[in-house]
Amino acid sequence: MRLSRSFLPTLKETPSDAQIPSHRLMLRAGLIRQTASGIYAWLPAGLRVLRNISQIVREEQDRIGAQEVLMPTLQSAELWKRSGRYDAYGPEMLRIQDRHERDLLYGPTNEEMITDLLGQSVKSYRELPQMLYHIQWKFRDEVRPRFGVMRGREFLMKDAYSFDASYDAAVDTYRRMMLAYLRTFQRLGVRAVPMVADTGPIGGDLSHEFLILAPTGESGVFYDGALESKDWLSDPIDVDDSASLAGFFNTLTSYYAATDEKHDETAWAAVPEEKRREGRGIEVGHIFYFGTKYTKSMDISVTGPDGALLYPEMGSYGIGVSRLVGAIIEASHDDGGIVWPESVAPFRAAILNLKVGDAECDALCERLYDAGDEQFLYDDRTDRAGAKFADADLMGHPWQMIVGPRGAKTGTVELKRRATGERFELPAEEALAKVLGR
Incomplete structure (x- = not known):
């Protein structure tokens, strides 16, 4: 969505x-x-x-x-x-x-x-x-x-x-x-x-x-x-x-x-x-x-x-x-x-595009979104990053997949676990595997 x-x-x-x-x-x-x-x-x-x-x-x-x-x-x-x-x-x-x-x-x-x-x-x-x-x-x-x-x-x-x-x-x-x-x-x-x-x-x-x-x-x-x-x-x-x-x-x-x-x-x-x-x-x-x-x-x-x-x-x-x-x-x-348990969360992860309109950011976010098979909420709004972070925390998605211009150049995603606040920088495929439990 x-x-x-x-x-x-x-x-x-x-x-x-x-x-x-x-x-x-x-x-x-x-x-x-x-x-x-x-x-x-x-x-x-x-x-x-x-x-x-x-x-x-x-x-x-x-x-x-x-x-x-x-x-x-x-x-x-x-x-x-x-x-x-x-x-x-x-x-x-x-x-x-x-x-x-x-x-x-x-x-x-x-x-x-x-x-x-x-x-x-x-x-x-x-x-x-x-x-x-x-x-x-x-x-x-x-x-x-x-x-x-x-x-x-x-x-x-x-x-x-x-x-x-x-x-x-x-x-x-x-x-x-x-x-x-x-x-x-x-x-x-x-x-x-x-x-x-x-x-x-x-x-x-x-x-x-x-x-x-x-x-x-x-x-x-x-x-x-x-x-x-x-x-x-x-x-x-x-x-x-x-x-x-x-x-x-x-x-x-x-x-x-x-x-x-x-x-x-x-x-x-x-x-x-x-x-x-x-x-x-x-x-x-x-x-x-x-x-x-x-x-x-x-x-x-x-x-x-x-x-x-x-x-x-x-x-x-x-x-x-x-x-x-x-x-x-x-x-x-x-x-x-909210901090949802993964089994009941409305979405398994939120994809946060920090620079909508940047070709590399958009492309990487689309690739992540397609792989999510309706399990991800894609924040494709043009709002500032702070508003996106606040809404993602408010809605309680178990994971946040954060994509900015620097990471998009190398195909890297910053991954945040909502329950603990832990953050990881991972290649996109590794981030997907972690979020989807593969």
Whole structure:
């Protein structure tokens, strides 16, 4: 993408209503623009980040055998009345009527709809387990939207739902999903600590939140410092082996980690003092096991092995895709702007042409741009060099490929790594190989 032709409207001044770093930087870097209270349009660079995060989430869901579907944003109120949640959910649910005065709602979550869909098609325990997910927009009418995409009203979410024929199988699925979440967050370049959490309006008796540690987080967190350094994924874990999964889960959950809602002072006192960590965290994922809560309330059953009817055991598993954009920025930024992990950055590198119109500079930049295969943003504007450096830092590209007249004469590129500030002078082909990981 050439910056001179792009819709990437950066701002020099910080918007007065932006209270936290991610909100300020997302507006300044041209990722989003607000269209209504708590509702945002995603501009081209922001949309690229959303798609990168979604793809990693999708790949890790597929890896454990989950199947992707796409459910509508609008749901029939009748489904929620069957489960008993329509009135209980509260004013966060946006309730509407169509022209025939039929009650609808803009889905805040999809337990009822997916349970009904399963009941229409699955009739025997032999057709279980089933694990289905989608990545779809949700709406919750927050009383006080704030902090940009961190607490907006409309948000993009991955929600998955599992159906098993027994409690043991359902808990295996829960453990498999926990492993998938750890892999997902590792690939996204963030450390998200799983913590015992309250089940909230979803319900159930087994629940973990995944929190990215950041001083602007809304949740208080207490955890064993060993969780900061341990790589849970260094040893391969067979997701189809119950013993391997149970061992992984039991080891992981043996370390103390809880949000303030579930904090236990007695258990906390047993953690060695030098390992106790307290802070704030941003919730980016939440997993639940809740048994037959929805299948029973909606009367969705299958024929069991003895011919009797059984209610499938369920779990649900959410990742806040749009919220992750803000959370990653909260955890990874500096005074200059965003510092994107390479896996989610909208562009892998920015090419900075310091003398547009110079034949040698232009030629070398074009050669680099062509080799980038849409992974590079080419700053071909006639602006002064300082503005180009400032915008590149603000937008957070993992690499900057800087081309000036002196280097262009010898085919040399100055390469800057955004995360560390390191600089290298390399021949163009070597610079490309380093940036593209070849």
